[in-house]
Amino acid sequence: MTLPQTSRPLDVIVIGSGIAGMSTAIALTLSGHRVRVFERVRQLTEVGAGLQVSANAGHVYNALGMGEALIARSVPPDRWVVRLGTTGEVLTAFDLGRPHLEQHGFPCCNIHRADLLDILLDRLHAVAPGALHLGAEATGYAETGNNVTVDLADGRQISGDLLVAADGVRSPIRSQILGPDRAEFSGNVAWRSVIPADRLPADFMPPDHVAWVGPGRHFVMYWLRNRTLLNVVGVVEGSTDVEESWTVRADWQTFKSDFAGWHPDIQAAINASDRENCFRWSLNIREPVFNWRSERAVVIGDAAHPMLPYLAQGAAAAVEDAAILTRVLAGDAAVPAALERFQRIRAPRAARVVESANRLRRINHMSDEAELRKLIDASADLFAERDTWLYCYNPITAPLDP
Ligand SMILES: Cc1cc2nc3c(=O)[nH]c(=O)nc-3n(C[C@H](O)[C@H](O)[C@H](O)COP(=O)(O)OP(=O)(O)OC[C@H]3O[C@@H](n4cnc5c(N)ncnc54)[C@H](O)[C@@H]3O)c2cc1C
Secondary structure, three states: OOOOOOOOOOEEEEEOOOHHHHHHHHHHHHHOOEEEEEOOOOOOOOOOOEEEEOHHHHHHHHHOOOHHHHHHOOEOOOEEEEEEOOOOOEEEEEEOHHHHHHHHOOOOEEEEHHHHHHHHHHHHHHHOOOOEEOOOOEEEEEEOOOOEEEEEOOOOEEEEOEEEEOOOOOOHHHHHHHOOOOOEEEEEEEEEEEEEHHHOOOOOOOOOEEEEEEOOEEEEEEEEOOOOEEEEEEEEEOOOOOOOOOOOEOOHHHHHHHOOOOOHHHHHHHHHOOOOOOEEEEEEEOOOOOOOEOOOEEEOHHHOOOOOHHHOOHHHHHHHHHHHHHHHHOOOOOHHHHHHHHHHHHHHHHHHHHHHHHHHHHHHOOOOHHHHHHHHHHHHHHHHHHHHHHHOOOOOOOOOOO
């Protein structure tokens, strides 16, 4: 499965070299466009923790020529397990390994975000040498009927046929297209830590994806890098607002006290966390938006559809954008018409993902245990339903205008 070749190569400016920006730059280059990527930071450093990659994203990585590299550096979880945070009782579990692969043709994988960015960067350098420009911060843009010009903070102006803004939740291009950001603090913060396996008890846990749930909080654990690192995420309600960033360090004692009284495995994981390197991300809610474009500029990734992380689909939705944008731009339509078509295809699906993630917040943090059990019992259907509309979608082959 490959991306279509364009009959009308464009000069494309991509802002941001996260997962959305790099996957789009690779996809558009493979399709025959000339792409330049402008990234604000001067040096790309290892950021973030674990990411789950499901088949809907996996198909795109295959088409970008990096599916095998991604699988090689991932850990495929055997099962999805939901346990009660306090006692550890298993509330539900289902197979995730073989069934996901057999049903969708790509395994569900857990990968370190830094490893995924590394693979993307290698691929970008291979297909478009010299395309990435670091230390280049976009501040805004102007467009005419024929081209678009991006202003950089250092005074430079870059012109092209199309601007793709993949510059994350605080995108200045998003503000220009959509108006001021309307983010509302969800009252939840996510603790993140990556723990070397040798700091944990031997045979700490099998290669499962485990979600521990309880009143007002939940805790997720899964293995990364050949089971040498344990990724943990602890989400807590009722916390005060902090920054919405991968790189905000926070006090380990607060992490510890946020999960006081929970299962010994959770205590073991928190105790083994590097006390100087616990990160806390503030989770904001933004209602889905449907106007992603102007005439020659479009937002993608978190700049277009920021979401709560409960469905593990933010990056997956970003690479779906990369594939669909590339497919619509391969046709004969003029840029504004192609962007309109892209938005018509992508915005409703992205909105469904955002709203589904919002709904999961309820199940993860249910305060009444009886109610929680009822919801979990009913959730087998929910997981099956998710398989049919979310993971089954192949952005490389799905009809563009159903
Ligand atoms: C706790 C947590 C867990 C998650 N787990 C998962 C998961 O399991 N699976 C999944 O699919 N998703 C997950 N996500 C979501 C996923 O991480 C994001 O959706 C994804 O990283 C967004 O990528 P992006 O490229 O759109 O944005 P970003 O990663 O934010 O990249 C934006 C880039 O643009 C650059 N930039 C910003 N402003 C400018 C500017 N003005 N000029 C130039 N460059 C600029 C930034 O430096 C950055 O490099 C999770 C998120 C969180 C918070």
